[in-house]
Amino acid sequence: MAGTLSASPGPLLTPSSVKATLPTNYITNFDFLNQYLPDTYEQEFERYGNRSIASFLRMVGAELPTNSDLIKWAEQGRLHTKYTAVTAVSATAGDDSVTFDIGTGTCVFRIGQTVFLSNNASATSSYKGVITALPAADRFTVAFYNAGGIASGDTGATFTAFVYGSEFKKGDTGMSGSLEAQDLFFDNKPIIIKDKYTVSGSDMAQVGWVEVTTENGATGYYWYMKSEHETRLRFEDYLETAMIEAVPAASGSGANSAGYIGSEGIFYVVNNRGNVWGGGTPTTLSDWDTIVSRLDKQGAIEENVIFVNRGLSFDIDNMLATLNGYTSGGVAQSASFGLFDNDVEMALNLGFSGFRRGYGFYKSDWKYLNDPTIS
Numbered sequence: 001m002a003g004t005l006s007a008s009p010g011p012l013l014t015p016s017s018v019k020a021t022l023p024t025n026y027i028t029n030f031d032f033l034n035q036y037l038p039d040t041y042e043q044e045f046e047r048y049g050n051r052s053i054a055s056f057l058r059m060v061g062a063e064l065p066t067n068s069d070l071i072k073w074a075e076q077g078r079l080h081t082k083y084t085a086v087t088a089v090s091a092t093a094g095d096d097s098v099t100f101d102i103g104t105g106t107c108v109f110r111i112g113q114t115v116f117l118s119n120n121a122s123a124t125s126s127y128k129g130v131i132t133a134l135p136a137a138d139r140f141t142v143a144f145y146n147a148g149g150i151a152s153g154d155t156g157a158t159f160t161a162f163v164y165g166s167e168f169k170k171g172d173t174g175m176s177g178s179l180e181a182q183d184l185f186f187d188n189k190p191i192i193i194k195d196k197y198t199v200s201g202s203d204m205a206q207v208g209w210v211e212v213t214t215e216n217g218a219t220g221y222y223w224y225m226k227s228e229h230e231t232r233l234r235f236e237d238y239l240e241t242a243m244i245e246a247v248p249a250a251s252g253s254g255a256n257s258a259g260y261i262g263s264e265g266i267f268y269v270v271n272n273r274g275n276v277w278g279g280g281t282p283t284t285l286s287d288w289d290t291i292v293s294r295l296d297k298q299g300a301i302e303e304n305v306i307f308v309n310r311g312l313s314f315d316i317d318n319m320l321a322t323l324n325g326y327t328s329g330g331v332a333q334s335a336s337f338g339l340f341d342n343d344v345e346m347a348l349n350l351g352f353s354g355f356r357r358g359y360g361f362y363k364s365d366w367k368y369l370n371d372p373t374i375s
Contacts, residue, residue: 051233052233052236052237053237053240053241054236054237054239054240055240056240056244056307057240057243057244059305059364066190069189069190070187070188070189071187071188071189071190072185072186072187073185073186073187074183074184074185074186075183075184075185075186076182076183076184077181077182077183077184078182080162080163081108081109081162081163082160082161082162083102083103083107083160083161083162084120084160085102085103085158086100086101086102086103086117086158086159086160086161087100087101087103087156087157087158087159088100088101088150088154088155088156088157088159089101089139091150091155092155093149093150093151093152093155094148094149094150095149095150096143096144096146096147096148096149096150097132097141097142097143097144098141098142098144098149098150099133099135099139099140099141099142100117100139100140100141100142100159100161101138101139102138102139102140102161103138104138105138106137106138107134107137107138107139107140108179109131109134109140109161109163110131110134110175110176110177111131111132111133111134111176112130112131112166112167112168112172112175112176113130113131113163113165113166114128114129114130114131114163114164114165114166114167115128115129115130115131115140115142115161115162115163115164116128116161116162116163116164117129117142117159117160117161118159118160118161119154119157119158119159120157120158120159120160121157121158122153122157125151125153125154125157127142127144127145127146127150127154128144128145128146128164129142129143129144129145130142130143130145130166130167188263188264189248189261189262189263190263191242191246191261191262191263193235193238193239193242195231195234195235195238196231197227197228197231199227199228242263242265243263243265243266244265244266244267245265245267246262246263246264246265246268247262247263247264247265247268248261248262248263248264248268249261249262275294275295275298277291281311281312281315282315283315283316283318283319284319285319285323285357288357288361289357289358292357292358292359295358295359296358300359302359302360303359303360303362304359304360304361304362305361305362305363305364306354306361306362306363306364307364308363308364313351313363316352316355316363317350317351317352320352320355321350
């Protein structure tokens with residue numbers, strides 16, 4: 001009988017590039033004198049630190065339990081009405097009674113109300129008068145209190161108009177018409193989020209060979225618990241980021257045609273009906289003054305939190321640092337912030353936690369904005 005000598009069996013262990021339980025790296029020979037048995041460090045190294053990006057919704061308190069497929073709510077409208085694109089209709093210089101057009105919509109001003117009109121292009125040109133007629137749905141006629149009437153430079157100008165009171169002659173009947181409360185109604189639809197982790201029953205009985213640690217402080221030696229734990233943490237991250245990044249499926253879009261509805265996330269809502277800064281990164285005091293002016297108009301709270309990434313944080317630090325600097329011989333020198341003992345062993349803090357400019361602005365480093373894995 002002829003035959004060939006089989007090759008010598010190879011080692012029982014074929015290391016893998018990642019720490020995973022595979023058929024090729026499963027140790028079946030528990031002889032610890034085996035030369036192929038690897039040395040393993042007992043603890044897993046957390047090379048990326050805290051990898052979770054959740055907590056934004058918890059910080060802003062924007063969580064609401066619901067069991068329905070549709071959420072509806074109402075928000076209060078303005079108490080007073082202001083029109084910002086009002087123009088004079090066929091006015092000539094010296095006219096002491098002028099009809100104004102609000103542009104679009106229905107004018108809610110009423111006869112007998114006193115109105116203030118300010119030229120949008122001139123801070124010194126303004127008028128006060130009483131509304132005497134409503135010639136059309138989008139127009140109102142004002143009799144000026146000043147003797148000179150409308151100036152020649154204002155006949156073609158755009159005005160901002162708002163009511164500040166009313167005046168009636170003795171014996172006049174009461175105010176005609178009334179105003180209804182303006183509520184804004186909104187709705188949003190939740191989305192279904194799913195994730196999955198699978199493990200075979202035989203693998204669940206195996207004890208892992210590295211100690212694992214997760215972001216919530218759990219530790220253990222069961223390797224399958226590590227993946228299950230991370231699946232849960234990943235799902236919680238998705239649960240939160242979906243509420244922030246979600247957009248509704250537009251009519252006629254591919255997602256809408258396939259039956260998906262989407263949702264209105266925080267960024268979508270802010271971009272569509274919030275206060276959006278459009279001048280690039282605010283890096284000067286004049287930029288922040290513009291923001292403060294907008295907050296004044298919106299009746300914002302005094303204390304505000306700024307969620308910043310590393311770039312914006314540095315921009316704010318650099319802006320504030322220049323405000324406390326000084327020059328020597330025409331060259332900018334380093335700044336001193338507050339009083340401290342100038343010890344050579346002391347580390348100089350070059351970062352700012354916040355500042356006040358009419359309002360208080362305090363920085364909060366939300367990890368999602370700095371996560372290098374998210375573009």
